[in-house]
Ligand SMILES: Nc1ncnc2c1ncn2[C@@H]1O[C@H](COP(=O)(O)OP(=O)(O)O)[C@@H](O)[C@H]1O
């Protein structure tokens with residue numbers, strides 16, 4: 087099996103998709119993987135801005151058929167790279183219309199598709215996830231409850247849902263994504279830094295917080311990373 091494809095979704099703005107994507111790119115490059123980053127948030131490509139100098143990356147509009155074709159072609163051309171896709175808000179429309187371009191190519195690509203679905207505590211996060219599961223049935227989907235929005239018990243809507251059962255019945259996991267101190271995340275976002283660059287340049291206190299967060303993140307990633 088060739089290297090996996092990771093899609094970081096959520097289809098809502100501000101749920102933490104970009105931060106999860108950045109954490110994933112960091113974790114993969116730390117273990118020596120070649121990573122190809124597709125930033126589908128073409129109007130606000132924050133991940134691309136932070137990572138364009140560090141990994142191979144491209145802006146691809148997944149609201150259009152052309153973008154999905156390019157996505158599949160990248161997966162074929164860069165066989166030795168793990169593909170990481172950062173999606174935009176309202177990505178569900180494009181997924182519903184063209185997601186099969188990808189899902190029907192997975193066998194031929196010989197790639198496994200893994201989705202990290204990032205949620206806040208609101209109901210529409212869950213409804214959008216159901217749409218995604220219907221559009222791309224052959225992805226393993228893990229749900230990341232973003233700790234930025236509160237502790238696990240605050241995600242009662244998801245925790246008590248049939249959707250959680252459906253996700254887990256298909257081998258998906260329901261995980262808490264760690265909260266990072268605002269001072270550090272603000273620094274990373276406003277200075278358009280990769281996590282590796284932040285690690286090299288931030289003051290000692292900020293780095294201590296970054297280290298704590300990265301340790302928590304790596305524990306979360308262990309059970310959901312695929313080794314191709
Ligand atoms: N786990 C987290 N820890 C700290 N800040 C977070 C976390 N998740 C999201 N944020 C903050 O929330 C904002 C939106 O996150 P972002 O990753 O850009 O969301 P999205 O890509 O889904 O729109 C950012 O300013 C980010 O710093």
Ligand SMILES: [Mg+2]
Pocket residue numbers: 103104105127132173174
């Ligand atoms: Mg984003």
